[in-house]
Amino acid sequence: MPLIETDSATRAFIDPVIEAVxxxxxRMFESGVRQTAISSTQxxxxxxxxxxxxxAGDYSGSFCISAPNETLFAIVKRALDLERTEVDRLCRDSxxxxxxxxxxxxxxxxxxxxxxxGLPTAVQGRGVAINYPQTVxxxxxxxESDMGRLMVVFGLVRRTKGDSQ
Amino acid sequence: MKxxxxxxxxxxxxxxxxxxxxxxxSDVLEAADGAIALGIFKENPADVIFSDWNMPNxxxxxxxxxxxxxxxxxxxxxxxxxxxxxxxxxxxxxxxSDYLVKPFTPASLQEKLAKWxxxxx
Numbered sequence: 001m002p003l004i005e006t007d008s009a010t011r012a013f014i015d016p017v018i019e020a021v022x023x024x025x026x027r028m029f030e031s032g033v034r035q036t037a038i039s040s041t042q043x044x045x046x047x048x049x050x051x052x053x054x055x056a057g058d059y060s061g062s063f064c065i066s067a068p069n070e071t072l073f074a075i076v077k078r079a080l081d082l083e084r085t086e087v088d089r090l091c092r093d094s095x096x097x098x099x100x101x102x103x104x105x106x107x108x109x110x111x112x113x114x115x116x117x118g119l120p121t122a123v124q125g126r127g128v129a130i131n132y133p134q135t136v137x138x139x140x141x142x143x144e145s146d147m148g149r150l151m152v153v154f155g156l157v158r159r160t161k162g163d164s165q
Numbered sequence: 166m167k168x169x170x171x172x173x174x175x176x177x178x179x180x181x182x183x184x185x186x187x188x189x190x191s192d193v194l195e196a197a198d199g200a201i202a203l204g205i206f207k208e209n210p211a212d213v214i215f216s217d218w219n220m221p222n223x224x225x226x227x228x229x230x231x232x233x234x235x236x237x238x239x240x241x242x243x244x245x246x247x248x249x250x251x252x253x254x255x256x257x258x259x260x261x262s263d264y265l266v267k268p269f270t271p272a273s274l275q276e277k278l279a280k281w282x283x284x285x286x
Contacts, residue, residue: 024268027268028268079176080176080179090175093174093176094176101246101267101268117219
């Protein structure tokens with residue numbers, strides 16, 4: 001079955017995602033964060049560590065948060081008061097939890113739709129290939145906070161009845 | 166008082182444990198998923214359980230049903246993201262006592278403890 005609303009579904013997620021990042025950084029870290037850029041991206045130009053959340057239900061797609069090492073160290077320091085100099089399980093776990101709450105908050109803003117979130121998975125490497133629906137051009141939103149830079153990248157399409165999940 | 170925190174996020178467990186300790190709860194049990202929590206509960210029952218919803222191996226709702234077979238009365242408080250609040254109705258029907266939205270604050274955790282233990286901590 002064909003997928004429809006390829007780009008509008010992704011666009012509809014932009015404002016909820018920006019709001020989610022701002023609100024969650026304030027609640028979790030008491031940190032101000034501002035959006036610095038927004039662009040379409042077809043290449044995987046990620047930071048060192050990326051948390052990926054699969055989207056299902058009424059939508060199909062992926063939601064990612066990517067951060068450089070320094071940002072991860074700052075997050076662990078701020079949230080847990082622990083020093084880190086290498087990306088370890090706790091750093092990856094912290095990014096996964098951040099992805100989980102931000103994606104959860106954003107999807108709550110699309111209240112008329114049923115979006116199911118998969119469990120987040122952290123991967124390392126700038127060249128990681130993320131699976132987006134074939135017809136989707138993912139959106140990348142860059143943010144800057146007092147804990148460093150991060151980006152959110154996502155692409156999704158609304159399913160039509162009869163699509164397999 | 167004994168409190169169990171069930172979450173696949175180590176960060177969330179650490180934050181919850183630290184907050185509970187600061188509230189005077191000295192005995193905090195931890196589990197990374199529902200299956201581990203169930204095993205711990207059988208050996209060492211907690212007075213209150215805070216549990217995530219989405220977890221690998223055994224999710225929070227499945228764990229809740231198993232816990233209710235063992236103890237119908239122990240307060241089980243679901244920790245959920247904003248996006249899963251819609252599931253709360255289902256969870257209450259299944260026997261969950263209350264819910265707490267992530268990321269929680271020390272005040273919100275304290276409020277739930279006071280509500281379900283019956284005394285301020």
